[in-house]
Amino acid sequence: MLKTLVITAIGLLAFSANAQQGFTIKGKLTGVKNGQKVMLSYRTGEKEVNDSAIVRNGSFLLKGKVKDVTKAKITLKDPKADKEPMTMEKMMAMDEQDFFLENKAFSVAGSNMKTALIKGGAAQADYLVLKSQLKPLEDKMKPLSEKMGQYFKENNEKAKDELFPKLRAIRVDMTKVEDGFIYQHPDSYVSLDLVESKSGVIDPKRFEPFFKALSPRIQNSVKGKDLAARLKTAKKIDIGQPAMDFVQNNTKGVPVSLSSLKGKYVLIDFWASWCGPCRQENPNVLKVYQKFKDKNFEIIAVSLDNKKEAWLKAIAADGLPWIHVSDLKGWKNAVAADYDVKAVPQNFLVGPDGKILAKNLIGKELEEELGRLIK
Structure with a gap:
């Protein structure tokens, strides 16, 4: 009898350990039609994961495993929804919410996804x-x-x-x-x-x-x-620190280094052809360049493009006469990685001694700062 109890206890412990190796999400949504799709998206490590389940009698079940606690998004969609481009109105009307996912049992209960109560795990409780x-x-x-x-x-x-x-x-x-x-x-x-x-x-x-x-x-x-x-x-890369040197090819494939511009005021400008705010800011930067280009000032623009044709087309369309470099690796651009650029536009103003004087000067700020520095 004792042996049986021990074996049973060990079995229960093993089952419990296995159950905690992943997550389960059990949902019960009232007023939801059969056949609607529940979409789950999250990151585990470097991987973007997307999963889905179909609602049957108001219920759904999702299972998986994450490496660490992560913020996830769960969305209720109609598979028959129109295929038109996403608009602000559609985005605001999305029946979804964020929650914190970990390898625990979760419950989702409510009339719809946006207002449902999601419970499970310490992070979600927080x-x-x-x-x-x-x-x-x-x-x-x-x-x-x-x-x-x-x-x-x-x-x-x-x-x-x-x-x-x-x-x-x-x-x-x-x-x-x-x-x-x-x-x-x-x-x-x-x-x-x-x-x-x-x-x-x-x-x-x-x-x-x-x-x-x-x-x-x-x-x-x-x-x-x-x-x-x-x-x-x-x-x-904080203000007062020496700007890290870098070398990348210009539009003609010729390597250009930041250190080759030492002795000048230099704006390191991170941008991309596909970046709307960057393109909107370009006329302001061009105005400043025309004003200070003959006063020991230069711009070296580092593009986060991955297609050379788009990069060159944007330079020509916006009429940008300064130095342009890129390794055409998009967000994996080596200089952007060194300068921890996670969003564009961003810029760094470097002094003649190679030290960073200012960061992210937008609109009139760049002109005012150069006006103060260059007499």
Whole structure:
């Protein structure tokens, strides 16, 4: 009898261990038609994973495995939905929500996906706490966002300009709530996600206190280690530091180095032909270049294009007469990696001594800074 109990206990432990090796998501949605598709998307390591299940009698089941806690998105779609391009209205109407996925059992319950309650795992429990803290501000923002959408449709610039400060003020209050959550929950993957959201362009002085607030366990997670490495790079390319030298080919295949321009004021301009904001900013940069090009000033533009034809066409179309280089590897551009460029446009103003003087000078800021430096 004792032997049987021991064997049974071992079997249960083995079953429990196996059950925790992956995740399960069991959903029950009322008012949802049979045949609708539930889409699940998330990252595990470097891999982007997309999975799906069909709703039957309001229920669905998804299974999988993740390497670490990760933010995921779950969406309810009609397979018969039109194939027209995505619009802002369609995007806003998507029946979906984010949640924190880990190798645990999850439940999804509600009338639709957007308002469903998703439970499972410690990180998701933390996320529900954060959502409850943000809800009053989101409720205030929702009608204003709808108004802003209407003003965009109407091209009502005056109304947009008047409404924007109100939206911005609410966003500032939401950021305060999120920042408070980081300090109150240092051992949470939700806090890690919030810190990562501040890493588009890392300012070490602002970013490091939030990163250091995280617990050692979270800092040593896969994502935490990546952010630590990026923070280290950000310190190397901070204002006052020597700009890292690089060599890439110009439009004619001739190697050009940053160090060959030492002795001049140099703007390292990261851009791409496909980047709308970059193309919008180009006329401003061109105006500044024409004003200072004969005053010891040069621009070396590093493109994140991967197609030479598109790159050359954009240079010609925008009339950009300065130095252009690229390895045509897109987001894997070697210089962009060295300078931790995760978004474009970005730029670095380098002085004649090779040290970084300023970063991300947009619009009139570049002209004003050069006017102050170059007499």
